[in-house]
Amino acid sequence: MFYNRSFSMKILVHACCGPCLVAPARALAAEGHEILAYWYNPNVQPYRENRKRLAAFREAANRDGWPADVDDRYDVDFFLKEVAVRREGRCPRCYYERLSRAAARAAANGCDAFTTTLLISRHQDREALLEAGARAGAAAGVAFMGSDFRPLDGESHRLAREMGLYIQGYCGCIYSEEERYRKREDVDSSEVRSGG
Numbered sequence: 708m709f710y711n712r713s714f715s716m717k718i719l720v721h722a723c724c725g726p727c728l729v730a731p732a733r734a735l736a737a738e739g740h741e742i743l744a745y746w747y748n749p750n751v752q753p754y755r756e757n758r759k760r761l762a763a764f765r766e767a768a769n770r771d772g773w774p775a776d777v778d779d780r781y782d783v784d785f786f787l788k789e790v791a792v793r794r795e796g797r798c799p800r801c802y803y804e805r806l807s808r809a810a811a812r813a814a815a816n817g818c819d820a821f822t823t824t825l826l827i828s829r830h831q832d833r834e835a836l837l838e839a840g841a842r843a844g845a846a847a848g849v850a851f852m853g854s855d856f857r858p859l860d861g862e863s864h865r866l867a868r869e870m871g872l873y874i875q876g877y878c879g880c881i882y883s884e885e886e887r888y889r890k891r892e893d894v895d896s897s898e899v900r901s902g903g
């Protein structure tokens with residue numbers, strides 16, 4: 708189910724983190740929509756990283772005056788056994804897990820539609836996100852807005868720095884943490900080898 712209306716709606720905005728919430732929520736509010744910010748990200752590991760990002764989400768919502776609905780479960784056993792069960796192909800399952808909860812909360816809160824700030828990132832698989840959002844929306848009976856937030860990425864992170872929000876260095880799961888920092892190690896060691 709995709710959103711294609713332009714009148715004012717109540718929209719649940721699933722936020723992957725505080726920094727990515729800022730510009731998309733402001734843009735939707737500027738179009739006249741009512742915002743409900745939503746947190747459900749059991750994919751963010753380890754625990755202290757999850758809590759840092761949750762605190763940044765609360766701070767971003769609070770500073771801009773968005774009501775927030777928080778599901779702060781941190782269940783690493785569930786995530787690794789049921790969602791990221793294999794490293795390969797894990798992201799679509801991770802999207803669906805989060806967006807199906809977001810869709811259910813949108814329905815429970817009487818929202819007209821829901822969306823996700825994951826759509827701001829060029830590192831995420833946009834087609835898989837659209838597919839997961841549409842499937843989750845159809846199951847819950849709420850429209851999914853597949854907005855292209857990517858042009859807002861730079862602005863959102865600039866505003867987040869101004870607001871002093873915590874900005875993370877990797878997507879979320881332990882696989883993504885390893886992939887991010889291994890890449891950096893590889894760059895560092897090739898610079899050492901080449902005398903850089």
Ligand code: SF4
Nearest residue numbers: 798801878879880883
């Ligand atoms: S890389 Fe990101 S989107 Fe993919 S499974 Fe890990 S946390 Fe989820």
